[in-house]
Amino acid sequence: MNDQEPEQRETRNVTFLEPPKQKKWWTNLRSNFLTGFVVFAPISITIYLVWTFAEFVDARVLPLVPIVYKLEDYLPISLPGLGVVVFFFIVAGLGALTKGLFGRQIFRIGEGFVDRMPVVRSIYNALKQIVETIFAQGGKDSFDKVCMIQYPREGIWALAFISTDTTGEVLSRSGEDAMMSVFLPTTPNPTSGFLLFLPARDVVVLDMSVEDAAKLIISAGLVTPPWDTAAPGEAAMPGAGAGNRGHSSLSAENGREEGIRTLEGL
Numbered sequence: 001m002n003d004q005e006p007e008q009r010e011t012r013n014v015t016f017l018e019p020p021k022q023k024k025w026w027t028n029l030r031s032n033f034l035t036g037f038v039v040f041a042p043i044s045i046t047i048y049l050v051w052t053f054a055e056f057v058d059a060r061v062l063p064l065v066p067i068v069y070k071l072e073d074y075l076p077i078s079l080p081g082l083g084v085v086v087f088f089f090i091v092a093g094l095g096a097l098t099k100g101l102f103g104r105q106i107f108r109i110g111e112g113f114v115d116r117m118p119v120v121r122s123i124y125n126a127l128k129q130i131v132e133t134i135f136a137q138g139g140k141d142s143f144d145k146v147c148m149i150q151y152p153r154e155g156i157w158a159l160a161f162i163s164t165d166t167t168g169e170v171l172s173r174s175g176e177d178a179m180m181s182v183f184l185p186t187t188p189n190p191t192s193g194f195l196l197f198l199p200a201r202d203v204v205v206l207d208m209s210v211e212d213a214a215k216l217i218i219s220a221g222l223v224t225p226p227w228d229t230a231a232p233g234e235a236a237m238p239g240a241g242a243g244n245r246g247h248s249s250l251s252a253e254n255g256r257e258e259g260i261r262t263l264e265g266l
Helices: 025-064 082-099 101-115 118-134 169-174 210-218 241-264
Strands: 145-150 157-165 179-185 193-199
Touching: 025 082, 082 101, 101 118, 145 179, 145 210, 157 210, 169 179, 169 193
Parallel strands: none
Antiparallel strands: 145 157, 157 179, 179 193
16 A cells, blocks of 8 residues: 655745945945044044133233243244243242241241131131142042942932041931041032032942043043953052053043944934
């Protein structure tokens, strides 16, 4: 008895690949323009800000320089930034004078006159304390650490700077064993913000530098600093500077490409 087996035919789906569409000339021109803009904008803005600052200082310092010492009268061209150089040497000379015994005595006499002025005294003392805190070299009163805190409610994290360890009446009346004074800056202007006193256990100290944190805050989170996830919290090993620079360059290149894609999507 012969059994007739049904024929089994193998069916295959064939997909025809369409040739890639060629970009139009204006699309390439638009992409090139956006690429050049991402490269040109930071350079031009930096030059403009430096030039504006130099002109601002020149307009206020050069009129105080005697005519005999003005180089503009002896040169055929004007030298921008000359006032910045003069201001630098004036401030450096003032610092050298203050370090001496005679300069310290004059400085104390001047502060004595200021302390007798009610309104001027308050402004001067506040500004003096702020400047000394910012420019303190290696002091514990400077912003040398970045942290994360939960603000304005639990579950939402904010970036802040550690000012110092809280002491005095604030720590005593809080009932906590250890507290930290934290400055919470605003975006995109980090010069304003809030002073918070938090328990040390609620503060998460980060490895990122103050400069990287400032970039992250000013850019509203668009510029993310590089971070080595393989060894968090470890100190930089000797000879690792080249690797860090390479990582930073790669991060900058990725950020530039991301900016170009964002502009192309507008």
